[in-house]
Amino acid sequence: DGGITQSPKYLFRKEGQNVTLSCEQNLNHDAMYWYRQDPGQGLRLIYYSQIVNDFQKGDIAEGYSVSREKKESFPLTVTSAQKNPTAFYLCASRDDDLGGNTIYFGEGSWLTVV
Amino acid sequence: EDKVVQSPLSLVVHEGDTVTLNCSYEVTNFRSLLWYKQEKKAPTFLFMLTSSGIEKKSGRLSSILDKKELFSILNITATQTGDSAVYLCAVEAGWNYGGSQGNLIFGKGTKLSVKP
Numbered sequence: 001d002g003g004i005t006q007s008p009k010y011l012f013r014k015e016g017q018n019v020t021l022s023c024e025q026n027l028n029h030d031a032m033y034w035y036r037q038d039p040g041q042g043l044r045l046i047y048y049s050q051i052v053n054d055f056q057k058g059d060i061a062e063g064y065s066v067s068r069e070k071k072e073s074f075p076l077t078v079t080s081a082q083k084n085p086t087a088f089y090l091c092a093s094r095d096d097d098l099g100g101n102t103i104y105f106g107e108g109s110w111l112t113v114v
Numbered sequence: 115e116d117k118v119v120q121s122p123l124s125l126v127v128h129e130g131d132t133v134t135l136n137c138s139y140e141v142t143n144f145r146s147l148l149w150y151k152q153e154k155k156a157p158t159f160l161f162m163l164t165s166s167g168i169e170k171k172s173g174r175l176s177s178i179l180d181k182k183e184l185f186s187i188l189n190i191t192a193t194q195t196g197d198s199a200v201y202l203c204a205v206e207a208g209w210n211y212g213g214s215q216g217n218l219i220f221g222k223g224t225k226l227s228v229k230p
Contacts, residue, residue: 033218035220040123040222041222042118042120042204042220042222043157043202043204043218043220044220045217045219048217090156103159105156105157106156107155108155108156
């Protein structure tokens with residue numbers, strides 16, 4: 001079945017370490033997104049990519065990095081420069097031709113810094 | 115600065131009650147407004163609204179958009195415990211990047227708790 005797969009679902013990281021969250025989709029979508037969700041907050045955009053080999057910063061990109069070498073994959077690296085990385089991370093993709101109601105979300109990744 | 119504000123932030127009701135969730139927005143280049151339901155992990159799509167005054171319905175849920183006053187409401191009638199979730203409102207606004215699609219700006223959500 002088509003969909004978005006995020007991994008790992010739960011991740012613990014020591015302070016000062018980088019960690020990479022995986023996001024893979026087999027929906028043939030051009031656009032992919034990474035959001036962060038904190039308690040009491042809505043989803044905030046970290047990075048987005050409209051096409052392979054291109055990506056743009058969202059509202060809270062500091063301390064994060066991404067790559068888009070393949071259409072199916074949009075990994076997010078949480079670097080040691082991110083001061084408060086403990087959060088729930090959601091990856092999403094969208095079919096550009098059909099608009100916002102065709103956005104698909106992954107199951108999310110919980111990152112905890114210990 | 116683009117923003118989406120939802121109210122109330124949390125709401126506790128009893129089964130059978132009717133609830134109204136509010137979403138107001140200030141964005142440049144409005145394209146559409148979307149409602150999502152988030153129970154545990156990923157949000158699930160409920161409605162997309164682009165035109166004022168046209169109600170969208172799905173079972174006990176309905177939603178309407180007022181583009182003049184810049185707000186939307188989500189109504190849930192005869193609530194059930196399964197309606198307990200966080201309801202997210204998002205507005206799609208035009209990219210500055212120059213692409214044809216918009217960026218989604220999310221509100222903080224309304225946490226609805228339905229008690230038996």
